[in-house]
Amino acid sequence: MVKPSQDASSCADMYNRVMHKVSRLINYFIPTNYDLNLWLDQPNKSFRGIVTITGVMPESAFEIRLHAKDLNIESVTIDGKTADWTADINDEVVLTRSDLKPGEHVVTIKYAAAITDAMHGLYPSYFEHEGQPKQLLATQFESHHAREVFPSVDEPEAKATFDLRLYSQPGQVALSNMPIEKQVEEDGWLVTSFQTTPKMSTYLLAFVVGDLHKKSRLTKSGVEVNVWATPVQRPASLDFALDIATRTIDLFDEYFGVAYPLPKSDHVALPDFSSGAMENWGLITYREIALLADPATTSISSKQYIATVITHELSHQWFGNLVTMKWWDSLWLNESFATLMEYVAVDALEPDWNIWLEYSSNESILALQRDAIAGVQPVQTDVNHPDEISTLFDGAIVYAKGARLLRMLQQYLGEDQFQAGLRRYFESHAYQNTEAEDLWSALAAASGKDVSHLMSVWLSQSGYPVVSVRSEDNKLLLDQAQFFTSPNSGSQQLWPVPLNSAVTGLPELFDTKELIVDRPEGELVKLNTGDYSHFITNYSPDLLAKLTEAIKSGQLTPLDRLQLLHEQVMLTRGQTAPADSLIELLKGYVNEDNHAVWSIISLAIGELKKYVEDSPEAEAGLKQLAVDLARQQYERLGSAEVADEPEDDRKLRGTVFGLMLYGEDPAAIKAAVDAYQNNSIEDLPGELRPLIISAYVRHHGDLATVSQLLETYRATASADLQTDLAIGITSTRDSSAIEFILKNLLNTDAIRPQDLARWYIYMLRSRYARASTWSWLTSNWSEIRAAFAGDKSYDDYPRYAAGVFFKAEDLANYTKFFKPMMSEPALTRTIEIGIKEIEGRVSLVEAQAPAVHEALTK
Numbered sequence: 001m002v003k004p005s006q007d008a009s010s011c012a013d014m015y016n017r018v019m020h021k022v023s024r025l026i027n028y029f030i031p032t033n034y035d036l037n038l039w040l041d042q043p044n045k046s047f048r049g050i051v052t053i054t055g056v057m058p059e060s061a062f063e064i065r066l067h068a069k070d071l072n073i074e075s076v077t078i079d080g081k082t083a084d085w086t087a088d089i090n091d092e093v094v095l096t097r098s099d100l101k102p103g104e105h106v107v108t109i110k111y112a113a114a115i116t117d118a119m120h121g122l123y124p125s126y127f128e129h130e131g132q133p134k135q136l137l138a139t140q141f142e143s144h145h146a147r148e149v150f151p152s153v154d155e156p157e158a159k160a161t162f163d164l165r166l167y168s169q170p171g172q173v174a175l176s177n178m179p180i181e182k183q184v185e186e187d188g189w190l191v192t193s194f195q196t197t198p199k200m201s202t203y204l205l206a207f208v209v210g211d212l213h214k215k216s217r218l219t220k221s222g223v224e225v226n227v228w229a230t231p232v233q234r235p236a237s238l239d240f241a242l243d244i245a246t247r248t249i250d251l252f253d254e255y256f257g258v259a260y261p262l263p264k265s266d267h268v269a270l271p272d273f274s275s276g277a278m279e280n281w282g283l284i285t286y287r288e289i290a291l292l293a294d295p296a297t298t299s300i301s302s303k304q305y306i307a308t309v310i311t312h313e314l315s316h317q318w319f320g321n322l323v324t325m326k327w328w329d330s331l332w333l334n335e336s337f338a339t340l341m342e343y344v345a346v347d348a349l350e351p352d353w354n355i356w357l358e359y360s361s362n363e364s365i366l367a368l369q370r371d372a373i374a375g376v377q378p379v380q381t382d383v384n385h386p387d388e389i390s391t392l393f394d395g396a397i398v399y400a401k402g403a404r405l406l407r408m409l410q411q412y413l414g415e416d417q418f419q420a421g422l423r424r425y426f427e428s429h430a431y432q433n434t435e436a437e438d439l440w441s442a443l444a445a446a447s448g449k450d451v452s453h454l455m456s457v458w459l460s461q462s463g464y465p466v467v468s469v470r471s472e473d474n475k476l477l478l479d480q481a482q483f484f485t486s487p488n489s490g491s492q493q494l495w496p497v498p499l500n501s502a503v504t505g506l507p508e509l510f511d512t513k514e515l516i517v518d519r520p521e522g523e524l525v526k527l528n529t530g531d532y533s534h535f536i537t538n539y540s541p542d543l544l545a546k547l548t549e550a551i552k553s554g555q556l557t558p559l560d561r562l563q564l565l566h567e568q569v570m571l572t573r574g575q576t577a578p579a580d581s582l583i584e585l586l587k588g589y590v591n592e593d594n595h596a597v598w599s600i601i602s603l604a605i606g607e608l609k610k611y612v613e614d615s616p617e618a619e620a621g622l623k624q625l626a627v628d629l630a631r632q633q634y635e636r637l638g639s640a641e642v643a644d645e646p647e648d649d650r651k652l653r654g655t656v657f658g659l660m661l662y663g664e665d666p667a668a669i670k671a672a673v674d675a676y677q678n679n680s681i682e683d684l685p686g687e688l689r690p691l692i693i694s695a696y697v698r699h700h701g702d703l704a705t706v707s708q709l710l711e712t713y714r715a716t717a718s719a720d721l722q723t724d725l726a727i728g729i730t731s732t733r734d735s736s737a738i739e740f741i742l743k744n745l746l747n748t749d750a751i752r753p754q755d756l757a758r759w760y761i762y763m764l765r766s767r768y769a770r771a772s773t774w775s776w777l778t779s780n781w782s783e784i785r786a787a788f789a790g791d792k793s794y795d796d797y798p799r800y801a802a803g804v805f806f807k808a809e810d811l812a813n814y815t816k817f818f819k820p821m822m823s824e825p826a827l828t829r830t831i832e833i834g835i836k837e838i839e840g841r842v843s844l845v846e847a848q849a850p851a852v853h854e855a856l857t858k
């Protein structure tokens, strides 16, 4: 559990005390098979179901309890005899019959339900084809939404086989986890029976029906891989995903030592989809932007994103689907692993991408930033209420930090031993459920190392250490302490820290408070080489000066350079280093040519923006710094793409062009405006398109322009272009255009609900739109709540505002508005951490702004 800190909210404490632990229905009934028949009445937005569940009532049970939510139950029989049912709290329904005894039973339930637009359970996904409105029907069951489609023991441990029969409209494609066994037309229905699934958890069942086209390929072992999209999407946009998906299955077959267990692997792009993608076994569903790549315009960054999403979901076919966590508190067994495997796989498939650099500039940063806020949850977190399950899917913790911890373990054990341990784990636990200890024992057996000792603290404790290192009298002195960027009550926590250092005399693990070793003459002191461990280093000024010299003389790798700069950003956030020290450090990066390092230079400039927002002079100084840094690379690369140039240069141009535009360099602005005026938006190069649209809108974005661009946004079927347009449109400084955008945020004809949170964060990031966006949020909260309360994006609304606000008045507004909502389990933690995060930033800016102003204006 997270230790409550000094100023932990009394609301949260109260809430924790009264909260009931969610009960496990597998203790009442253990299903072995579901025979599920569903009649999908699309025109009437409803469905009917008959489910027959075979299973065992254990000796300790006296009634059967199932999960069912918003299902209108019409009849229940147990072993063919009528039974009674009553609804209970926590989505439970209790089935009883006077003579019911433990043992095997067959439960049959008839029910009906409505199809709603909320993007979980069973929901429609809308699109327009050749002027006609159309819809698909799709499912999203993770984490606990299967209960909205059929009564079930909706818990990961309750694995069973599924026989699904769908009655849908003729003329449509019907897909589920398994291939079709039989398909006939009967009484106006298309009746599709699917082959029996392997034993699996309810949250992995899925189906999609509608108008879809596909491209197919076979893996080396003969698994059929299909990529599907609506007819609006061009066939060529399926090719990239098909290639990556097929090669990934080949790779994992070999890497995991257990072949992909199903006969086919479908990948479907859905127009409406709440998260990025979902790993349903054999039927992976995606947002269109996470699967489809236009060969002409999709940027390299977008292709890399698509590749990591596909490898993530495919790794789940083993991690999560074949072997599943016993309960949601071990969600990291799914998500941390899948996040690590994204990079392991993409590095093997596309070695030229240097994807581990992207890992360090994405996952590492996400994890280090969020995990430094007091009160954040650990990777392994208890779950007490069904609504809390969704909140565990925290990108920074269970995904990014968890992946970093596993990467740390992989390097500590050695990559071969780690892989051997995983193979052992899959062999012993296939089609079963596991907890952390099962994995540790497989990895320990393969490596001979004490895995549990290293990992238990890291998983169960939130936060991470800053290791301070200084040199004194030929000695090196190390000290570790928990690192915070928010108010906190202090911490005595220690970690076993793999130091990953080539410095002579340093141990492999640093697990004490302090350490003193003889300092070898002349060696460069650098810790955490490879960014393998989850800590940051605070070098004393003399050691830091030596590292900065090493950067200038080209002795450090791009990863070292990236890491050092980001660590300094973190140290300034924690007020361990003064904020103005970033400015001097940045000047040392003027000769930098690596795109990933440049993304951190850009991040560091962004970090300084909050100090200068209210000082035009200091802001001018920061803009000048951005231009001074970026000019050399901008002049080398120019503002237009060059055929056959290296991909790194193409990505780097985006970053340095962006910095030149931020710095309001007249020639750069002219280049962007000219590019906008001389090309159709569709033809602008993907890597530069958001910058070009933003630059135009920033300088010429009146109401007419913005309204026309929003119409282009509405009309296009390209999710890539929509993202670029959203970035561009929200760059407007025109107050009437800002009001117009806010008026349209909840207009689902203009902006799909799945994209609302994205528009909201873009608007909040704009200083011109921030205040009116906040007031839009507070006045429309009831609508937002109604649309998203059951959705994983619900806590994005308090989370995003907390990530942006840095003024005392914003803190007061935030607290006043959100604190009363802390009794909602889906929001409690996010709001509690959000308040701390803003408090930390407000005090940081108050303390550091004067020195930053001085450094930028001298």
Ligand SMILES: [Zn+2]
Pocket (backbone or CB within 6 Å): 279, 312, 313, 316, 334, 335, 338
């Ligand atoms: Zn995942």
